[in-house]
Amino acid sequence: MASKLDLDPRVVRTARRLAAKAGQPVVDLARSHTTVSVERAVLRLAGVHGADSDGIPWVNRLVDAVRADVGLGHGVAVPVFHAMRSTGVDDITVLAQKAAAGAVRFDVPTSKSELSAARRAARARTNGGLKIVDQRRRERDRLIKRLGDPKQRPWIYLIVATGDIYEDIPQAQAAARAGADVIAVIRSTGQSLLDYVPEGATREGFAGTYATQENFRLMRAALDETSKELGRYVRLTNYASGLCMPEIAALAGMERLDMMLNDSMYGILFRDINPIRTFVDQRFSRQVHARAGIIINTGEDNYLTTADAVEAAHTVTVSQLLNEFFAHEAGLEDWQLGLGHAFEINPELPESFRLELAHALLARELFPDAPLKWMPPTKHMTGDVFRGNLLDGFFNLVGALTGQGILLVGMMTEAVVTPWLSDRDIALQNVRYVLTGAGKLHEDFVPAPGGFIQQRAHSVLDEAVSLLGKIVDQSLLDAIAEGTFGIMKRPADRGKGLDGVARHEDDYYNPVTLALEGEA
Amino acid sequence: MTIVRPYGDTTGDGMVQLSFTLPIPHDKRAEGAAIQLANKMGMDPALLVHAKPMGDGFTFFVVYGKVSHLVDTDKVQVVERDYPLLSAKEVNATIKRRLRRRLNVVGACIGTDAHTVGIDAILNLKGIAGEKGLEYYSELSVTNMGAQVSVPDLVETARERKADAVLVSQVVTQRDAHLQNTRAMSAAFREALPTGKRPLLIVGGPRFDELMAGELGVDRIFSRGTTPREVASYLVHALTGSSS
Incomplete structure (x- = not known):
């Protein structure tokens, strides 16, 4: 898309430079710490599976046992694989069971040869897990080649959420047949605050379905069938967020999920998860997503549901720039960045639609090669379903006019009921009408030079640059502590999951991070 | 006039509109079935204006029609909430005006209950059903202690934070654990703090009977479907003695 906003490339460069400067200290922090969930993800890739009778x-049992004996700072790989050698157990899940019963004592070997033997064994096993991730990625590439991508952009993204995976499956298949290109299975309320990943197929959740490896596998297999039937590859989305973000990312990679919600700050702001825990978990999970060929979706839309969508527009831009920096640093490529934004301006506000257009176009031009995730109105959906349907139509129109990559289908019954079959049908009809009737309108749509839309985009970008400047001066962690994003104040020494964070010892060893960073 | 009927475009025409889905494929019989349903609902004549197949075996209908029912506005019975439902802005403004400080709220799941779904839905910024949680309210200072909090810890934290209100969530009901835990909690607060110094005690959970507050020794019980705004409005009502 040719430039329509006439953004000053020097300002754009400044914005990126400031985002990198603001983000770098957080990356340094992430590189010098580990968490219980990062270590558990390492063990999952090494092949530990299953759960105890509770x-x-x-x-979890294995990481807790290692931690009790030697702490987390060395990484669990060496103590675990050293214990495998010294106890003669060669099934790592059996070792976990023995450790849980208190029958294994962990330590970090002092002899050089024992240390390198443990490292070698750990690397071999975790490389086995990464090999599965690589196979899944190749499988996806093959299926897309054979079946094809959706014919149109944006891709149409629909949500299912019954709580029961066996109910979700037919609903997801029906949604795909009705036109959905991407299916997201919403997670059960509260899963983000569980410090473990539930096991097995689950049939009860609260306003959503638990993310488990088995649920991932079942849904992916069902959508593979439907993809073949429809002759287009239907993508599956879940949530790599909350306290178990690294593990969920690893499971997603091993079960060929295609997109994951994965925001750098969402858990901190909206779930009160400790900032350091989040940034450490974030970096690892993004490295896994990069390897797995998964498209991430970031959560900037959420800021606009708490703060005012006009006043806080620049915080979305700032967060997108930070998310981009963190993503690139973790190895994700532009095509994997579903940076989020949303249609949340109060429709009573004069020129609200022109403001939405300006904001959406700004995101498009700042990130020309990212797919962008365009989120529908929620805050100003009232139960007046007729008005809601109109609002969704205008949301769809902005999506078409500004070349958004992924369009989450808005429901006119937002805030009323979980979508009915007919709500989904009406919503898809709305999308189809707009994309069929005006899908290429972006070819003709050029905002007037120096006009309202250009001016608004420029001023949001300027505000973003000045906020980034402030963040650089005081540090990102302080900005988060002071309530810069989504108006929540989250100090770095507070929040859930802090006790699961440990600073690296000098001999910290993590074969997965090394492999993902291409050093092993 | 207390007797009214629906209004389409003429007084007394009784016209209403209705949309619904039937789990049958679209054909003439399906359209007849839709009209039959509308007739049974009191629409006569019923005019089928739109029928559309959806997926395999479902049809969506829009029906317009006349109903003969009369509505007597004098005979309407309304269960009045005993406190007004306030917006976030009104909640914050009232606390500011009446209390002149932030209102302190401490929340927890007590006992062995690890289900923070309820307390998080009410407290977390994310909230539930499109409503932000209590953390969103600038004049509420919220401490969420999370799951499996012991009663002594809860009392201690409430004292430390000078809690105006304590919110306890109980989801697990095995062997009436929710009732026993609640009784233990209210007894502990009564023991630890004199009346007047005691925070407002509120419990919530899907299996509570809202009428049992007195019996359990708490000030209020919230049941299934409660939203953060209702809780915030109640806090303002109970703690600032304000009706606006």
Whole structure:
């Protein structure tokens, strides 16, 4: 798309430079710490699976046992694989079971040869897990080649959420047949605050379905069938967020999920998860997503549901720039960045539609090669379903006019009921009408030079640059502590999951991070 | 006039509109079935204006029609909430005006209950059903202690934070654990703090009977479907003695 906003490339460069400067200290922090969930993800890739009779996964039991003996700072790989050698157990899940029963004592070997033997064994096993991730990625590439991508952009993204995976499956298949290109299975309320990943197929959740490896597998297999039937590859989305973000990312990679919600700050702001825990988990999960060929979706839309969508427009831009920096640093490529934004301006506000257009176009031009995730109105949906349907139509129109990559289909019954079959049908009809009637309108649509839309985009970008400047001066962690994003104040020494964070010891060893960073 | 009927475009025409889905494929019989349903609902004549197949075996209908029912506005019975439902802005403004400080709220799941779904839906910024949680309210200072909090810890934290209100969520009901935990909690607060110094005690959970507050020794019980705004409005009502 040719430039329509006449953005000053020097300002854009400044914005990126400031985002990198603001983000770098956080990257340094992430590189010098680990968390219980990062370590559990390492063990999952090494092949630990299953749970005890209380449903606590063996990875949790094993990490807890290692931690009690030697702490987390060395990484669990060396103590675990050293214990495998010294106890003669060669099934790592069996070792976890023995450790949970208190029958294994962990330590970090002092002899050089023992240390390198443990590292070698750990690397071999985790490389096995990464090999599965690589196979899944090749499988996806093959299926897309054979079946094809959706014919149109934006891709149409629909949500299912019954709580029961066996109900979700037919609903997801029906949604795909009705036109959905991407299916997201919403997670059960509260899963983000569980410090373990539930096991197995699940049939009860609260306003959503638990993310488990088995649920991932079942849904992906069902959508593969439907993809073949429809002759287009239907993508599957879940959430790599909350306290188990690294593990969920690893499971998603091993079960060929295609997109993952994965925001750098969402958990901090909206779930009160400790900032350091989040940034450490974020970096690892993004490295896994990069390897797995997964498209991430970031959560900037959420800021606009709490703060005012006009006043806070520049915080979305700032967060997108930070998310981009963190993503690139973790190895994600532009095509994997579903940066989020939303149609949340109060429709009573004069020129609200022109403002939406300006904001959406700004995101498009700042990130020309990212797919962009365009989120529908929620805050100003009232239960007046007729008005809601009109609002969704205008949302769809902005999506078409500004070349958004992924369009989450808005429901006129937002804030009323979980979508009915007919709500979904009406919503898809709305999308189809707009994309069929005006899908290429972006070819003709050029905002007047120096006009309202250009001016608005420029001023949002300027505000974003000045906020980034402030963040650089005071540090990103302080900005988060002071409530810069989504108006929530989250200090770095507070929040859930802090006790699961540890600083690296000098001999910290993590074969997965090394492999993902291309050093092993 | 207390007797009214629906209004389409003429007084007394009784016209209403209705949309619904039937789990049958679209054909003449399906359209007849839709009209039959509308007739049974009191629409006569019923005019089928739109029928559209959806997926395999479902049809969506829009029906316009006349109903003969009369509505007597004098006979309407309304269960009045005993406190007004306020917007976030009104909640914040009232606290500011009446209390002149932030209102302190401490929340927890007590006992062995690890289900923070309820307390998080009410407290977390994310909220539920499109409503932001209590953390969103600038004049509420919220401490969410999370799951499996012991009663002594809860009392201690409430004292430390000078809690105006304590919110306890109980989801697990095995062997009436929710009732026993609630009784233990209210007894502990009564023991630890004199009346007047005691925070407002509120419990919530899907299996509570809202009429049992007195019996359990708490000030209020919220049941299934409660939203953060209702809780915030109640806090303002109970703690600032304000009706606006």
